[in-house]
Amino acid sequence: MTIPKARRSQLLSTYGVGGLFPSESTSFMIAGLHEWNLERAEHISEPRLARALGVTELKAPPAGGKRDIPVIRYPFTQVCPKCRRIGPLSKLSKDNDGRCKFDKTVDLSPFRLMGACRKGHVSEFPVFRWLHKGQQDQSAGDEHEMRLNVLGRTSSLGDLTLSCTCGVESRSLEGAIGSGSLIDFGKCEGLRPWLGLGTNEVCDEYPRAVQRGASNVWFPAVRSSISIPPYSETLSKLVDKEWHILGNPEAALPPVIAGYSAKWKGRFSVDQISREIERRHGEEEDDEEISEAKLRADEYKALVEGREEEGLDSDFVCLRRDVPDGFESLISDVRKVTRLREVRALQGFTRLDGAPDPSGPVQTLCALAPTHLHWLPAIEVIGEGVFLAFRRIALDEWAAGDFAQGRAKAMQRAADRAAADYGRPQAPVDIVKVAIHTLSHVIIDQLSLDAGYPAAALRERLFVDDKMAGLLVYTASSDSAGSLGGVASMAEADHLGLALREGLQRLSWCSSDPVCIESTGSGADGLNLAACHACVLAPETSCEMNNSFLDRALLFGTHDEGSEDAGLFSELVQKAI
Structure with a gap:
């Protein structure tokens, strides 16, 4: 199978953590940040934005190697396009290789429906319970072999019917996406597969059936900032990249600073680097919270003041x-x-309700990792x-x-x-x-x-x-x-x-x-x-x-x-x- 590929920008705007990535005949969910390969993640200098987001560092999504960003196959419910069997991957594929165990030449396809709730949890569409609704015994066993049949009249969900070898009456998927269609099957289980096993949450929401390729399955919460002086200058970006060393007063001794001056080919003197280090320390000692309003106010002031000189060392x-x-x-x-x-x-991200307005009320976002990390992905x-x-x-x-x-x-x-x-x-x-x-x-x-x-x-x-x-x-x-x-x-x-x-x-x-x-x-x-x-x-x-x-x-x-x-x-x- 070809390893799925995406541009870095897509990992923030289209297929980010917790989002679904389509690839050939299947789909994958992007794993949490704790699984990403940080060795290939380049540092991005923008301390104002990092501080506003509560992290110490921003990094570009890793690129250049295989499996830099792990994924999981999702949804787990699969369909064989040839024999029309439907069920979990473990039941339809012998080695979990994505091929139907009844016909090794056919790749399984992911079921087109899944569940999601407003708190960001996802779940499998309850195929078995949907078909066997009303029966007292709703436990799937070996005597149940379900199939998804296509009537071929239209492309609507009403043309997709479920049947089972137990003899239950066939039922179409019409009305599955309607509001409240899954209320009879219980509340959300709080599953967060992108974060791994054991990360479930208690949830009082009822899941809603959505098509896995729908735009409301994943809404990114992207924060941005414009680089303004002095952060837009080359010296500031170089010092920020080496701040893990230069930020330590015991390590940033004159010989060390002189070494960095030589490393940067003499573009900046020891005094210039020292002054920039002092400025950064003074900035960090300031306990003022950098909110979205503060970011915008600083950018507005810089834009109004302007910057007339055009230099190669400035990004503003x-x-x-x-x-x-x-x-x-x-x-x-x-x-x-x-x-x-x-x-x-x-x-972070949300589901169903749309992306939050950066300047609007604070909304609860879905986590990108099981625990708070010191970095966030950025471009x-x-x-x-x-x-x-x-x-x-x-x-x-x-x-x-x-x-x-x-x-x-x-x-x-x-x-x-x-x-x-x-x-x-x-x-x-x-x-x-x-x-x-x-x-x-x-x-x-x-x-x-x-x-x-x-x-x-x-x-x-x-x-x-x-x-x-x-x-x-x-x-x-x-x-x-x-x-x-x-x-x-x-x-x-x-x-x-x-x-x-x-x-x-x-x-x-x-x-x-x-x-x-x-x-x-x-x-x-x-x-x-x-x-x-x-x-x-x-x-x-x-x-x-x-x-x-x-x-x-x-x-x-x-x-x-x-x-x-x-x-x-x-x-x-x-x-x-």
Whole structure:
């Protein structure tokens, strides 16, 4: 059998710990971090993010060797495509080699259904009990040989029927994925196979049947940060890589520091290295918690201040540019970010309920290892982008108006319902953030046309709280599309002004209007108002809020009397028309 392979980025975004990895005719579950081969895991320097995540080190997923990241075959329930027998792998395969013991030329296929609960546990679909439901004796024995038959009329679950040699009446899988379909079979057993045997938890949830390839089986909780000075400098990254030695005052003696200066080919003097070590020690003595809000505030400050000098030793180059004519009342600063480095780390994952918002309420995540480890998997990518800072006072004045407050109340009701449904803490809706978020999607859509990048290659990063308001649209990709310069060039005043006007004017109307603009709740859990796939919804890889909390009407107003001019950019769009 061919050893399954995946890109490093996929081990954070698609097939991470606890997720299912499809390979040929079977599927595997990625094992916990405690099983990974750390000898091939490269160090990634980003101490701010590591500290925010409660670890001392970030490492790239190991690569270059076989079995660097162990996997387990999952689900265990298998089906023979030829004889149609269904059962556990140990019963259908003689040597657990994945081949049917009744016909060695046929590879077994994993059953398409599995169980999952909101606390992240997984389980096998109860095939035997589903078929024998209602019988007093539901213990599987040798007299029971089940088969999964395909009627061939459609591809729905209703065309899949289970039968057994005991003579029980055949039963289809229709309704297996419906809400509450597994309630009759007991509560979740708290299984965590990615962590190994003996790691079960007590769980009071009822499992829900899902298709093993469904997107809701695994949602990664990825935290990220932009490298800013001094962490973006080469010296800081070199010292961080050797911090296990240089961080020890008894070991970091002048001869040792001189040795590192020579190792780094004299690029940095002993005094420079010593000052960097002192700075790191002072940073570690600071007991201030680095929250997501703190990370964003530091990045916002660095972007506004800019960094004019372009040097080969920096992963952060941010140049000041003029604000386009006509936007001065709302936009205070524009920055051309010709080089940035983003580090993304996998903090945990969830199932069924969707990925958590990094800036939202704290959610309980599924563990990546049986015990707390000193490291987390991460990747680093290089890109470029455009940064806009907004006048907070002007936004606050607009947000206090009746129109914005009315939209905020509608969204708040939807958010409160979703929080109650999923058992999450309630969080207030920031209508300013919703407006900036929607504008970010407008810019992504327009840059995909003007800069020649696919929308999926662009990402947003929002900086919104009581004191700041800004957005960064950037490329941060592991391939060449991340640093071709096309997005950064759009920060020039003439290019940016034209792009903003065209994007706002084009998306002020939607092909689904008036249905879209008059919507009272759309998208997942009704967390959007005027937003649909024909206007401001973006690719999932581009949006950091899962395409939620979007409202095009906040930018352009609605067709209701008195609301035509209530949007942030209503006046500008009307002038353009």
